[in-house]
Amino acid sequence: MKDNLIGFAHGSGGRKTARLIKELFLKHLGNPILNRMEDAAELPVAGSRIALTTDSHVVYPLFFPGGNIGKLVVCGTLNDLAVKGARPRFMTAGFVLRAGMSMDVLERIVRSMAEELNKAGVQLIAGDTKVIEKGKVDDCYITTAGFGVLEHEQTFAPERIEPGDAICVSGNIGNHEAAVLLAREDFGFEHKIESDIANVWPLVGALIKAGVDVKAMRDPTRGGLATILNELAEAAGLGMIIKEADVPFSPAVKGAADMLGLDPYYLASEGRLIAIVAKDHAERALEVLKAEPLGKNAKAIGEVREKPEGLWLETLLGSERPLLILEGEQLPRIC
């Protein structure tokens, strides 16, 4: 791939995506809000704290164990609001459909969207549909915007992270990407892996209600746990250390990653959150998360430290190795 052409790595969520954003999008479109490059932007609208986000979804195949693109667009969008501490309220959706796509398939997708939106108490309030040329497969791309409201005084922002803060995850990591990958072809892998897609707002709402001092929050989507923690560490100008013994992976995901030669620390989840919480709030945070069905496997996996900068993994043998931001592409079209 030449550098002057768009490649899959530009959509992977890793270093090339970050470069595209900085050197092209921020160069021309930058402003104090966009430059923060957060999952959702907080808007200065008189009297309210409003959050707005957007997400494009091109996942392939459209259906996979544990979900489909419809469930994914809703949860992906709501989660971007939730990790900023905003209660999701409204969503928009723009559909780009291939001519020849089955109307029944589209209806199944829309029905999944409706189910997730209803569960979340969120309304779709605007939509658009465009049709493009026939392809070889049923295919659709859905881009959403999410609108949420911050109903509290807390601010989740990487600037608030301090040495000593605890790094918590709400459950097993990487199931979504493993499920999508295994749905693409028959690798002869015997364990069924379901995507972890879920709306994480109930977890976030519970942490806020319990008064847990959350410094920053993200969901480990494209680029996985390793990339997202790198981004948080870089934004905070600090280091992070996580323990291999404590990061929760299901044995099936570990096995699939081994078989396929992928590093599980870079596998995307779509229903998990990473919370950086004040040290003396870590225990309470885990209690609150574990009390929710979606958080029953929550774990504290490491802590923030002054130096060295970047993300480090304490291996089972007790040595430390750096976990860098995702280089190049891992798997295209996982979300």
Place this chain on the structure above:
Amino acid sequence: MKDNLIGFAHGSGGRKTARLIKELFLKHLGNPILNRMEDAAELPVAGSRIALTTDSHVVYPLFFPGGNIGKLVVCGTLNDLAVKGARPRFMTAGFVLRAGMSMDVLERIVRSMAEELNKAGVQLIAGDTKVIEKGKVDDCYITTAGFGVLEHEQTFAPERIEPGDAICVSGNIGNHEAAVLLAREDFGFEHKIESDIANVWPLVGALIKAGVDVKAMRDPTRGGLATILNELAEAAGLGMIIKEADVPFSPAVKGAADMLGLDPYYLASEGRLIAIVAKDHAERALEVLKAEPLGKNAKAIGEVREKPEGLWLETLLGSERPLLILEGEQLPRIC
């Protein structure tokens, strides 16, 4: 096209699009806000009148006389807010790019977006990028959301339309679709037609400031003047009559439509507005529109009447013929 497959007509903005929206999207996702099917939704957020809209753009070719997809996504989105009377404030953009797309082409598109946003004083505050498989051509699909604020007490809504109201347009109709069509191949047509793409907010802002009683407003995009007026007439439960002698078309657009066998009343514009205004405000509305550079060809083209329902054209010969909503497809991927 079988009825259980998606076809180009489902993205044309005409009757098939309306059926897809009603029978699939509203069936599953309907709620009082979405069911209004307006260009932008007004959100019940405490203390402010906020408008939110979304638009997907798949125009092909990406560049055409008078603009490109970048300028189009910005103006298209801002116009959907403007015609609800909302001052555009923020925008989001989700890019779906083809692997192999030229980075230079993408940069030209992004630069156009930046130019239009800067002129309008609107900030892009969130974005997303996904990459899909290589195609034969440079190709990108951009879906935006627009966020605006209503800073006045007026409500533009078809329920407010009454018999006697005047139908005004802000300038020549159909240039955008004609320009895109002629950019696709060399039809040997001698006149150059430029798209009319423009942000219409200055016109809308001027009408509001002047206190003109605007009952309803739309921009005549997909489906053109005839389809949009049909939708307004249907929503109002009234009839409309427009005069062939008064509808402003440029001779080049009329000529191109004749040559290509297209009805110019169905050709899309991307920088025009249709305003339904109280009868005794029509003169003032035209004065205000004509005082703006973008409105210098503004015209009153007809009026609202009790019966017969639907949209009618008074021909140059003085007879009346119905102008129905767009049936089937006209031209795919014009926006």
